[in-house]
Amino acid sequence: MRPLTEDETKVFFEKLSKYIGRNIVHLIDRSDETYYFRLHHDKVYYMSEALMRQAISIGRDQLVSLGVCFGKFTKSKKFKLHITALDYLAQYAKYKIWIKPNGENTFLYGNHILKAHLGRITDDTPEHQGVVIYSMSDIPLGFGVTARSTVETRKLQPTDIVAFHQADIGEYLREQDTLF
Amino acid sequence: MDVSEQLETQKSKYKSIAVEKPIPLQYDLALLAGFDTNALDESRLKNDTDNYLKEYTRDGTQLIINQIFKLPITSSDLGIMAELPEQTTVIPREKPLPKPKPPTRWERFAKAKGIQHRKKSKMTFDEATGEWVPRWGYKGTNDDSTNDWLIPVPQNDDPFEDQFSKRHEAKKERIVKNEARHRRNIEDAEAELNQSKGIDARSLRKAELQRQIAMSKTATASIGKFDKPLEGEPKLKGVKRKFEPSIGDVKKEKELSLNILKKIVGKKGDIVNVRKAIAKRDQ
Numbered sequence: 001m002r003p004l005t006e007d008e009t010k011v012f013f014e015k016l017s018k019y020i021g022r023n024i025v026h027l028i029d030r031s032d033e034t035y036y037f038r039l040h041h042d043k044v045y046y047m048s049e050a051l052m053r054q055a056i057s058i059g060r061d062q063l064v065s066l067g068v069c070f071g072k073f074t075k076s077k078k079f080k081l082h083i084t085a086l087d088y089l090a091q092y093a094k095y096k097i098w099i100k101p102n103g104e105n106t107f108l109y110g111n112h113i114l115k116a117h118l119g120r121i122t123d124d125t126p127e128h129q130g131v132v133i134y135s136m137s138d139i140p141l142g143f144g145v146t147a148r149s150t151v152e153t154r155k156l157q158p159t160d161i162v163a164f165h166q167a168d169i170g171e172y173l174r175e176q177d178t179l180f
Numbered sequence: 181m182d183v184s185e186q187l188e189t190q191k192s193k194y195k196s197i198a199v200e201k202p203i204p205l206q207y208d209l210a211l212l213a214g215f216d217t218n219a220l221d222e223s224r225l226k227n228d229t230d231n232y233l234k235e236y237t238r239d240g241t242q243l244i245i246n247q248i249f250k251l252p253i254t255s256s257d258l259g260i261m262a263e264l265p266e267q268t269t270v271i272p273r274e275k276p277l278p279k280p281k282p283p284t285r286w287e288r289f290a291k292a293k294g295i296q297h298r299k300k301s302k303m304t305f306d307e308a309t310g311e312w313v314p315r316w317g318y319k320g321t322n323d324d325s326t327n328d329w330l331i332p333v334p335q336n337d338d339p340f341e342d343q344f345s346k347r348h349e350a351k352k353e354r355i356v357k358n359e360a361r362h363r364r365n366i367e368d369a370e371a372e373l374n375q376s377k378g379i380d381a382r383s384l385r386k387a388e389l390q391r392q393i394a395m396s397k398t399a400t401a402s403i404g405k406f407d408k409p410l411e412g413e414p415k416l417k418g419v420k421r422k423f424e425p426s427i428g429d430v431k432k433e434k435e436l437s438l439n440i441l442k443k444i445v446g447k448k449g450d451i452v453n454v455r456k457a458i459a460k461r462d463q
Contacts (some may be wrong), residue, residue: 002424003423003424003428003433005423006440010440022445024445028441029434034434037437038426052427056426123456124456
């Protein structure tokens with residue numbers, strides 16, 4: 001377990017800022033307790049200071065996971081967000097998409113979001129913007145990237161893709177062994 | 181009608197264009213500059229600073245403009261133009277003079293022997309064709325491969341040898357040799373430079389050799405993993421990665437990540453959503 005280097009922080013923040021923009025500040029600079037991002041086995045974890053101090057006495061090989069896993073660095077040093085970060089993404093998301101109940105299931109099986117399933121979308125969402133996906137009852141279901149801007153989605157056919165799937169809470173079942 | 185009074189009042193509104201100065205000014209009109217060496221009136225400078233400076237500047241400017249009107253003037257479509265003279269002020273160069281290049285081996289030899297360089301023109305007259313040809317280079321007179329259609333075989337030489345290819349080979353060899361000399365001259369110059377800086381040429385060469393050994397060692401199929409180490413071979417030290425401690429300076433870490441964040445989010449400039457702002461304004 002170690003802090004992220006400058007380059008790693010840059011890559012990580014760049015990815016994270018696609019979803020929550022400058023709200024990352026609220027993750028770094030919290031009023032309640034000091035929270036840290038730490039790298040462990042190529043995965044980035046978000047944890048409180050108390051938890052980190054406890055975990056420091058555990059050996060690297062023995063420590064499996066701690067805190068909230070935000071995602072992992074790939075072998076080519078890109079950053080991939082995991083669904084486990086959804087809590088924080090949903091809390092601070094800048095752009096949101098709500099999907100209708102009939103679309104929830106297909107999304108949770110890893111499919112893209114179609115125009116037919118689109119319930120609501122934040123105004124002025126640009127193209128290729130990271131968005132958090134909610135059900136109509138405001139339960140965060142995952143996140144993805146918009147295929148079209150808000151204005152353009154109005155002209156689309158019902159079978160056209162509105163947002164590309166990146167992660168959904170179905171992964172808690174499908175990818176249990178690699179997720180945390 | 182007497183207009184002399186009106187003229188007088190009109191004239192008194194403006195100052196005279198003649199300015200009196202005890203020491204005449206020096207001008208460099210190419211820079212539109214005048215240099216006044218007269219002493220300033222200190223009492224006025226102290227008590228009535230603003231007015232005095234204004235007057236002083238006006239006088240100086242008037243003098244320069246007077247000078248400009250003395251220059252040869254031409255009028256064209258663009259207006260009336262004065263032709264400025266050549267610049268007389270010498271401005272010092274920004275950078276120091278380049279250091280002399282260290283002499284090559286030939287230059288040193290020539291100096292020792294007292295050989296002097298005689299300037300030769302590049303073109304020479306070819307009497308056979310009656311044309312001027314370059315002494316060297318493309319279509320030069322010393323490019324012997326193109327000129328001769330026949331080469332007599334020298335005595336005591338193998339008659340079946342191809343004299344053309346022999347000549348070609350010899351030229352190639354000369355080129356290679358010259359390149360080696362050029363390289364040697366550069367190395368010598370570098371060594372001299374290092375010596376003047378106090379860097380030992382021997383240790384420099386040693387470090388370079390060690391680096392080359394280290395590089396060549398990895399040039400096997402196993403990246404040097406199964407090679408037997410040489411006797412007295414220095415152990416290679418790689419670059420060690422260094423990370424911050426897990427529990428370090430909280431403030432510093434926070435500041436660092438906030439700085440990085442500022443760079444990332446700042447450059448996008450998404451503080452204001454322009455479209456939304458315009459929509460709000462138009463409501």
